Amino acid sequence: MDVIVPFTDRDPKSRLKPVLGAAERRKFAFAMLQDVVTTIEATGHEPELLVPRPLDVAESAADTAAKASEAAEDDAVPESVADRPTIVDDRPLTPAVNGVLSRVADGDTAAVAIVMADLALATPTALHRLFSAGGDVAIAPGRGGGTNALVVRDPGFAVDYHGTSYRDHHRAAAEAGLAVGVVDSMRLASDVDEPADLVEVLLHTDGRSAAWLREAGFEVDDSESRVGVQRGTE
Amino acid sequence: MDVIVPFTDRDPKSRLKPVLGAAERRKFAFAMLQDVVTTIEATGHEPELLVPRPLDVAESAADTAAKASEAAEDDAVPESVADRPTIVDDRPLTPAVNGVLSRVADGDTAAVAIVMADLALATPTALHRLFSAGGDVAIAPGRGGGTNALVVRDPGFAVDYHGTSYRDHHRAAAEAGLAVGVVDSMRLASDVDEPADLVEVLLHTDGRSAAWLREAGFEVDDSESRVGVQRGTE
Numbered sequence: 001m002d003v004i005v006p007f008t009d010r011d012p013k014s015r016l017k018p019v020l021g022a023a024e025r026r027k028f029a030f031a032m033l034q035d036v037v038t039t040i041e042a043t044g045h046e047p048e049l050l051v052p053r054p055l056d057v058a059e060s061a062a063d064t065a066a067k068a069s070e071a072a073e074d075d076a077v078p079e080s081v082a083d084r085p086t087i088v089d090d091r092p093l094t095p096a097v098n099g100v101l102s103r104v105a106d107g108d109t110a111a112v113a114i115v116m117a118d119l120a121l122a123t124p125t126a127l128h129r130l131f132s133a134g135g136d137v138a139i140a141p142g143r144g145g146g147t148n149a150l151v152v153r154d155p156g157f158a159v160d161y162h163g164t165s166y167r168d169h170h171r172a173a174a175e176a177g178l179a180v181g182v183v184d185s186m187r188l189a190s191d192v193d194e195p196a197d198l199v200e201v202l203l204h205t206d207g208r209s210a211a212w213l214r215e216a217g218f219e220v221d222d223s224e225s226r227v228g229v230q231r232g233t234e
Numbered sequence: 235m236d237v238i239v240p241f242t243d244r245d246p247k248s249r250l251k252p253v254l255g256a257a258e259r260r261k262f263a264f265a266m267l268q269d270v271v272t273t274i275e276a277t278g279h280e281p282e283l284l285v286p287r288p289l290d291v292a293e294s295a296a297d298t299a300a301k302a303s304e305a306a307e308d309d310a311v312p313e314s315v316a317d318r319p320t321i322v323d324d325r326p327l328t329p330a331v332n333g334v335l336s337r338v339a340d341g342d343t344a345a346v347a348i349v350m351a352d353l354a355l356a357t358p359t360a361l362h363r364l365f366s367a368g369g370d371v372a373i374a375p376g377r378g379g380g381t382n383a384l385v386v387r388d389p390g391f392a393v394d395y396h397g398t399s400y401r402d403h404h405r406a407a408a409e410a411g412l413a414v415g416v417v418d419s420m421r422l423a424s425d426v427d428e429p430a431d432l433v434e435v436l437l438h439t440d441g442r443s444a445a446w447l448r449e450a451g452f453e454v455d456d457s458e459s460r461v462g463v464q465r466g467t468e
């Protein structure tokens with residue numbers, strides 16, 4: 001099985017703007033990507049990144065040449081990410097992913113898994129449940145109707161990430177006569193998009209993403225009935 | 235195992251006020267309770283309701299005597315709920331639940347499960363995973379750090395639903411030297427408290443709660459990047 005992680009470092013996690021600046025969002029996005037990559041490796045698979053442009057460490061450094069060297073180093077693509085096998089496809093997410101899914105039709109692999117780069121709560125156990133789920137298509141729905149991760153084993157299936165993609169993927173697979181497996185996992189359902197999602201990272205994980213948030217001053221705020229996060233002022 | 239469902243019909247689901255009136259919230263709360271009760275029965279257990287005051291069908295009808303008979307019927311406690319074994323305890327949730335947990339210390343039962351009444355997404359499979367999870371205490375965390383369902387098999391454990399109860403329960407159990415099982419379930423993590431939660435009911439269930447929402451005019455709204463609900467104007 002090929003395991004693909006779509007990622008972009010161009011203005012990532014834009015819905016976190018209310019609580020994080022642009023540079024912070026990029027760093028946090030890389031921290032989550034590193035957590036996801038590590039988790040996939042722990043399942044015995046070698047993740048490939050799917051990016052719209054190369055994550056060029058040199059370019060990244062050049063971008064920041066005018067800044068202090070410390071800051072430039074700080075902005076660089078983490079080595080653990082830069083060394084990964086990478087597919088570059090500048091099309092939007094849906095056609096880029098369908099490009100990779102063609103490997104199944106081409107007979108290059110029996111299955112392709114697509115795992116989103118912001119699944120900071122993913123564990124090897126949760127991913128293993130997805131990877132070993134039955135079905136021509138196995139889906140881990142995200143909160144709000146998204147498709148956070150899926151495994152495709154049939155060449156007759158294509159993704160469409162627009163709108164309520166979980167429902168649409170389920171319907172499309174059924175209409176194509178394909179068996180659909182659904183994985184009921186809070187960890188895989190919890191993509192990190194909005195400020196309210198950050199508390200889940202702090203409560204349920206202990207990886208780079210949680211460490212980054214803590215260093216940035218975030219902590220669990222249980223003063224409200226549904227717990228959120230607050231950011232320290234220092 | 236005794237399975238307990240705490241419930242109140244006094245101003246339930248207050249955080250749904252932005253989208254539902256008081257009478258609507260009560261009816262929707264009953265619809266979710268009925269779904270939860272049905273799901274527990276499907277696991278082979280007989281749920282008991284834990285309520286602060288009796289769900290008195292007669293009283294409910296008397297309350298509405300001045301209204302049209304149709305409206306009175308509409309306001310009544312559903313029969314499928316009114317017939318249930320019920321524990322009445324007018325204390326707040328935490329001491330009331332701990333009162334039931336004393337059954338384990340008293341040797342009346344080997345285990346007590348507490349399942350919240352707003353787990354409209356729960357399925358027999360998801361609940362079975364919780365009920366069969368190992369540990370002296372097994373917890374299904376809710377979104378935002380709550381404790382949506384748990385099983386207690388040791389008399390040394392007490393609940394405290396205030397604040398970040400998932401984290402607190404986990405710590406309290408560890409400090410008492412108890413083994414803790416955690417169930418990774420999106421369905422059990424999805425308590426229905428806020429307007430943004432309603433879309434999960436529409437997307438992932440087909441019970442009374444979803445039917446009630448559809449009849450009330452709610453539908454999936456996928457015009458935003460994270461899908462929500464909208465309510466028709468008719």
